[in-house]
Amino acid sequence: MRRGILAAALGLGLSVMLAGPTTADQSQWGPYQVGEVRSGYTYAAGETRDMQDDDFVNPAMLWVDGGAELWETVDGEAGKACASCHNDAAESMAEAGTKYPVYFEPSGKMMNLEQRINFCRTENMKAAAWKWESQELLRMTTFVRNQSRGKPMNVKIDGPAAPFYAKGKEFYETRRGQLDMACSSCHVDNAGNMLRANLLSQGMSNGFPTYRLKWQGVGSLHRRFRGCNKQVRAEPYSNGSDEYVNLELYLADRARGLPVEAPAVRN
Amino acid sequence: MATAKPRIKIPAKAAKGEVIQIKTLISHKMESGQRKDKEGKKIPRQIINKFVCTFKGKEVFSADWHGAISANPYMSFYTVATESGAYEFTWTDDDGSVYTKSAKITVN
Numbered sequence: 001m002r003r004g005i006l007a008a009a010l011g012l013g014l015s016v017m018l019a020g021p022t023t024a025d026q027s028q029w030g031p032y033q034v035g036e037v038r039s040g041y042t043y044a045a046g047e048t049r050d051m052q053d054d055d056f057v058n059p060a061m062l063w064v065d066g067g068a069e070l071w072e073t074v075d076g077e078a079g080k081a082c083a084s085c086h087n088d089a090a091e092s093m094a095e096a097g098t099k100y101p102v103y104f105e106p107s108g109k110m111m112n113l114e115q116r117i118n119f120c121r122t123e124n125m126k127a128a129a130w131k132w133e134s135q136e137l138l139r140m141t142t143f144v145r146n147q148s149r150g151k152p153m154n155v156k157i158d159g160p161a162a163p164f165y166a167k168g169k170e171f172y173e174t175r176r177g178q179l180d181m182a183c184s185s186c187h188v189d190n191a192g193n194m195l196r197a198n199l200l201s202q203g204m205s206n207g208f209p210t211y212r213l214k215w216q217g218v219g220s221l222h223r224r225f226r227g228c229n230k231q232v233r234a235e236p237y238s239n240g241s242d243e244y245v246n247l248e249l250y251l252a253d254r255a256r257g258l259p260v261e262a263p264a265v266r267n
Numbered sequence: 268m269a270t271a272k273p274r275i276k277i278p279a280k281a282a283k284g285e286v287i288q289i290k291t292l293i294s295h296k297m298e299s300g301q302r303k304d305k306e307g308k309k310i311p312r313q314i315i316n317k318f319v320c321t322f323k324g325k326e327v328f329s330a331d332w333h334g335a336i337s338a339n340p341y342m343s344f345y346t347v348a349t350e351s352g353a354y355e356f357t358w359t360d361d362d363g364s365v366y367t368k369s370a371k372i373t374v375n
Contacts, residue, residue: 056276059339062294065272216296216338 060211060263067143076127097148168250177234207264
């Protein structure tokens with residue numbers, strides 16, 4: 001009798017285990033998983049996901065609102081606002097969040113969204129460039145990227161972008177710092193494992209600029225890069241450096257097909 | 268963010284006696300007073316220390332906030348809709364400034 005119960009319990013446990021991973025992995029995450037590629041959303045705690053899911057609770061929406069105001073604000077000697085040329089951001093910026101960084105002919109290198117915004121400011125608006133990680137630049141970047149929310153990441157890596165993509169990939173796989181770790185050491189080899197108290201994600205960039213609870217505010221992808229580099233005790237590059245923009249390109253391709261989530265909420 | 272910006276979400280309409288949820292969020296750095304700047308000097312505490320919601324002069328809900336409340340604090344609570352009018356919300360800052368916002372509801 002006892003053995004019977006034990007066998008039944010074992011059988012039940014086994015069938016749950018067998019059924020668990022396959023069904024859960026395929027359907028559980030909806031758009032946040034494409035094949036093997038999983039958004040950071042799927043690694044976040046339930047409470048954190050709830051914050052992101054409700055636009056009222058998501059504190060990063062304050063940055064989106066702030067960006068919407070800046071979009072309409074005239075600045076610089078040309079007497080223009082973003083809206084003077086680009087009109088309704090919901091239309092004109094609908095794809096912008098999915099395709100940056102792009103190859104920029106005049107400079108002969110890649111340009112990311114922050115740099116594009118500042119290029120517009122200095123060249124077209126004749127206004128001063130915003131400082132990297134300033135609240136203005138964060139608000140505008142978050143606002144612009146938010147216009148593409150839900151659209152799949154779709155960056156160009158062929159043609160003139162190809163050599164920069166290769167550089168980004170090389171950066172990603174190069175060990176650095178006193179801990180001698182590459183980006184891939186954590187985000188490819190150990191995604192899903194714990195790094196002390198932290199669950200390592202695949203390091204997808206589709207949610208940036210992101211509201212990090214640790215930061216108590218919105219931060220750029222390059223700020224995150226700098227944090228990662230410091231954690232392996234490597235000298236971080238500066239925000240907007242070529243190294244980081246190339247890395248951003250590689251990451252955007254890694255996240256291909258995932259929906260733009262900006263602004264995401266992460267721990 | 269330099270100036271605190273409050274946001275309120277309440278249902279526009281409700282039936283008399285209905286339980287409604289009120290959601291509030293305000294942008295504020297909520298500087299805890301525990302952090303130090305680059306020179307090692309303490310950054311003085313500056314938080315919102317009181318949140319009050321009133322309806323026609325009567326307090327509906329209030330909360331004292333302390334040092335461990337996160338930046339951009341979110342607060343939600345429930346109340347019973349009794350009559351049409353405006354809910355008044357006030358947040359009191361350590362530096363004495365008061366941020367206010369009101370939200371109307373129609374009860375029938």
